[in-house]
Amino acid sequence: MDFSSGLFSFLYQTGDAFAFLVLSACGLAVIFGMMGIINLAHGEFILCGAYVTTSAVQVGLPLPIAIFLGTAVAGLVGMLLERVIIRHLYSRPLDSIVVTWGISMIATQGTLIILGSTMPGTGTPFGSFSVGGYGYSVYRLVLMLAALATLAVLWLVFTRTRFGILARATIQVPHIAEALGVNTSLIYSLTFGLGAALAGLCGGLYAPTMTLVPTMGSAFVVEAFVTVVVGGADIFLGTAPAAAILAVVKAGLTSWQGQLAGQIGLLVAVIVVIRILPRGLTGFILRERA
Amino acid sequence: MSSRNSVSSALRLLEGPQTLGKGPGFWAGFAVVLALACAYPLFADGYDVGNNVYFFNWAFMALGLGLIWGYGGALSFGQTAFFGVAGYAYGVLTINLGDAYGLTFFSLVAAVAISALFAAVLGYFLFFGRISGVFLGIVTLSVTLVLERFMSQTAGPEWAIGSARLNGFNGMGGMPSLTIPWPGGDIVLFPDVALYYLTLAILVVVYLALRMLVNSRFGNVLVAIRENPQRAEMLGYDIRRYQLGAFVIGSGLAGLSGVLYTAWGNYITPSSMGMSAAALPVVWVAVGGRSDLTTTLFGTLLVLAGFQYLTIYGSQYALVVMGVLLVVTILAAPSGIFITLGALFSKGLRRRLKRERA
Numbered sequence: 001m002d003f004s005s006g007l008f009s010f011l012y013q014t015g016d017a018f019a020f021l022v023l024s025a026c027g028l029a030v031i032f033g034m035m036g037i038i039n040l041a042h043g044e045f046i047l048c049g050a051y052v053t054t055s056a057v058q059v060g061l062p063l064p065i066a067i068f069l070g071t072a073v074a075g076l077v078g079m080l081l082e083r084v085i086i087r088h089l090y091s092r093p094l095d096s097i098v099v100t101w102g103i104s105m106i107a108t109q110g111t112l113i114i115l116g117s118t119m120p121g122t123g124t125p126f127g128s129f130s131v132g133g134y135g136y137s138v139y140r141l142v143l144m145l146a147a148l149a150t151l152a153v154l155w156l157v158f159t160r161t162r163f164g165i166l167a168r169a170t171i172q173v174p175h176i177a178e179a180l181g182v183n184t185s186l187i188y189s190l191t192f193g194l195g196a197a198l199a200g201l202c203g204g205l206y207a208p209t210m211t212l213v214p215t216m217g218s219a220f221v222v223e224a225f226v227t228v229v230v231g232g233a234d235i236f237l238g239t240a241p242a243a244a245i246l247a248v249v250k251a252g253l254t255s256w257q258g259q260l261a262g263q264i265g266l267l268v269a270v271i272v273v274i275r276i277l278p279r280g281l282t283g284f285i286l287r288e289r290a
Numbered sequence: 291m292s293s294r295n296s297v298s299s300a301l302r303l304l305e306g307p308q309t310l311g312k313g314p315g316f317w318a319g320f321a322v323v324l325a326l327a328c329a330y331p332l333f334a335d336g337y338d339v340g341n342n343v344y345f346f347n348w349a350f351m352a353l354g355l356g357l358i359w360g361y362g363g364a365l366s367f368g369q370t371a372f373f374g375v376a377g378y379a380y381g382v383l384t385i386n387l388g389d390a391y392g393l394t395f396f397s398l399v400a401a402v403a404i405s406a407l408f409a410a411v412l413g414y415f416l417f418f419g420r421i422s423g424v425f426l427g428i429v430t431l432s433v434t435l436v437l438e439r440f441m442s443q444t445a446g447p448e449w450a451i452g453s454a455r456l457n458g459f460n461g462m463g464g465m466p467s468l469t470i471p472w473p474g475g476d477i478v479l480f481p482d483v484a485l486y487y488l489t490l491a492i493l494v495v496v497y498l499a500l501r502m503l504v505n506s507r508f509g510n511v512l513v514a515i516r517e518n519p520q521r522a523e524m525l526g527y528d529i530r531r532y533q534l535g536a537f538v539i540g541s542g543l544a545g546l547s548g549v550l551y552t553a554w555g556n557y558i559t560p561s562s563m564g565m566s567a568a569a570l571p572v573v574w575v576a577v578g579g580r581s582d583l584t585t586t587l588f589g590t591l592l593v594l595a596g597f598q599y600l601t602i603y604g605s606q607y608a609l610v611v612m613g614v615l616l617v618v619t620i621l622a623a624p625s626g627i628f629i630t631l632g633a634l635f636s637k638g639l640r641r642r643l644k645r646e647r648a
Binding site for chain 2: 032036037038040085088089092093094095097098099101102103104105106108109110112113215218221222225226228229260263264267270271272274275276
C-alpha cells in the first residue's frame with residue numbers, strides 16, 4: 001500500500017467513525033443539551049428506527065422513504081413516552097434517567113418476544129469502489145454525508161426556525177418563556193420527539209449495514225454516551241468537535257489493533273478527558289470565548 | 291476500659307439517624323428474621339437450600355449500590371463491572387492456585403481487593419474530575435458494557451492467564467468452590483447447607499457493619515453531600531474523598547457478590563456485565579427503597595424471588611416485568627415500596643417521605 005492510498009484508507013475510516021459517532025450521539029445530545037436528561041432508552045429508539053426501516057424496505061418501499069418512516073415512527077414514540085411518563089419527572093432529573101432505563105428493558109425484551117431473536121436484513125446498497133487495491137463501500141460515504149447534513153439541518157433548525165428560537169428560550173429561562181406565551185410543555189415534547197427521531201434516523205441509516213437483533217441498540221450506546229460526555233451540553237460546540245476528535249482516536253486504534261481496541265481506547269480517552277475537562281468541550285470552548 | 295468504651299460506642303452506631311429501625315422492637319424483629327433464616331435449612335433439603343444461596347449472593351451488590359446511590363447520591367450504573375472483574379479474578383486465581391490450604395479464601399479476598407482497586411482508579415478519575423450525577427451513571431455503564439464486549443471476544447487459546455482460559459462468550463468455568471482447610475479432609479463448600487450458613491453470616495456482618503458505617507461521621511457527611519454538595523463543601527468537607535470512599539466500598543461489595551456467585555455456581559460469563567445484568571441491581575435497589583439499608587436488603591430479596599418465580603413460569607416476560615416495576619416504582623413510589631407503604635401507617639415515615647419528596 002503506497003502512501004496516498006494509505007492516507008485515503010485512514011481518512012475513510014476516520015470519516016466512517018465520525019459519521020457513526022455523530023449519528024448515534026446527536027439524538028442523545030439534543031435531549032441532554034436541551035433537557036438535561038440522558039435518555040437510556042436511546043438505543044431502543046435506534047432499534048425502532050432500524051426495524052421500521054427494514055420492514056418498510058421489505059414491503060417494497062424505496063430506502064430513503066423507509067428511513068424517513070423509521071425516523072418519524074421513532075419520533076412519535078418518543079413524544080408519546082414524553083407525554084405519558086417522562087413529563088412527570090422533570091423535577092427529578094436523576095429519576096427520569098432511571099425511568100428511561102426501565103423503558104429500555106421493556107422495549108428490548110418486548111421486541112424479542114414479539115418479533116423474535118432476529119430479523120432478516122436488507123443488504124447494503126450501492127456496492128463498492130476500490131482505491132489502491134482495497135475495496136470501500138459507497139454506502140459508507142453516503143453515511144458520512146448524512147452525518148454532515150444532519151448537523152447542518154440541526155443548526156438551521158435551532159438558529160433559523162421559530163421552533164428553534166422558542167426551544168432555546170425555553171431551555172434558558174423556562175418561566176420567562178412561559179410568561180411570554182411559549183407553550184413550554186409542547187416544546188419539551190417536541191424536543192424529546194426530535195431527539196428520538198434522530199435516534200430513529202441513525203437506526204434507519206445503519207439498518208442496511210447491520211444484523212437486526214433486539215439488543216442492537218447497545219452497539220450504539222457506548223459510542224453515543226462517550227461522545228456526549230466528551231462533548232458536553234451543546235451539540236454544535238460539543239458533540240460535533242468531540243465526534244471529530246474521538247473519530248481520529250477510534251480510527252487510529254481500530255486500524256492498529258482492531259475494532260475492540262478502538263472502543264476501549266475511546267472509553268479510556270473519555271475517562272481521562274473528563275478528569276481534565278469536567279464540563280466537556282462545550283465548557284472548554286465557552287470558557288475560552290468568555 | 292477504653293477498648294470497652296470504643297466497642298460500646300461502635301455498637302451505638304447500629305442505630306442512628308441514617309437507618310430505619312431502632313429500639314428493642316426492631317432488634318427483636320431482626321432476631322426473629324435471623325432465627326427464621328437460620329432455621330430454614332432444618333425444614334428444606336440441602337439441594338434447595340444450596341440453590342437459595344443465590345439470593346444472598348446478590349444482596350451484597352445491592353447493599354453496595356444502596357450505599358453509593360441511596361446514601362451518597364451518586365448514580366453508578368456499572369456495579370456489574372466490579373461484580374464481573376471480581377468473579378473472573380476469583381476464577382483465574384483459584385484455577386491457578388488450587389483449593390488447598392485455604393487458598394480459595396485468599397483468592398476471595400484478593401479478588402475483592404482487585405475489584406476495589408479497579409473502583410478506586412476509576413473513581414479517582416470520575417470524582418476528582420467532579421463528574422456530576424448523570425455523567426457518572428453513563429460512564430460507569432459504558433465501562434461495564436465495554437468490559438462485557440472485551441470478555442466476549444476472549445474465546446481463543448491465546449486468552450489465558452496461567453492455566454485459566456477466559457473462554458470468551460461462553461464464560462469461564464471449572465473453578466473450585468470455596469474450601470475450608472480441615473485436618474482429616476478439606477471441607478468443600480458446595481451449594482449446600484454449610485455454604486448457606488457461611489453466606490448468611492457474611493451477609494449479617496456486612497449489613498451490621500454498613501449500619502455502623504452510615505451512622506458514623508462518614509455516613510452523615512455522605513448524606514449531607516447527597517442532600518446538598520455545595521453546602522457540604524462550604525462546611526469544609528472534601529466531598530470527592532467521601533464519594534470516592536463510598537464508591538470503593540460499594541464496589542468492593544459488588545466484587546464480593548461476584549466472587550460468591552462464581553464460587554457458588556463455579557461459573558461466570560461476560561453477560562453478567564451486560565446491559566440487562568447492569569439494570570437489575572438498579573431495579574432491586576429502587577424498588578426496595580434505596581435510602582435505607584434494611585429496605586434495600588428486603589427489596590432486593592423480594593424482587594429477586596419474584597424474578598426467579600417469573601423466570602421459571604415465563605422466562606421471557608421476566609425482564610419486561612422488571613422494567614415495568616422500575617417505571618412504576620419511580621413514578622408512584624420514588625422512595626421505594628416499603629417506605630411508601632409504611633407511610634400509610636406511620637407518622638414518622640410520612641414525615642420522612644415528605645422530606646424526601648421536597
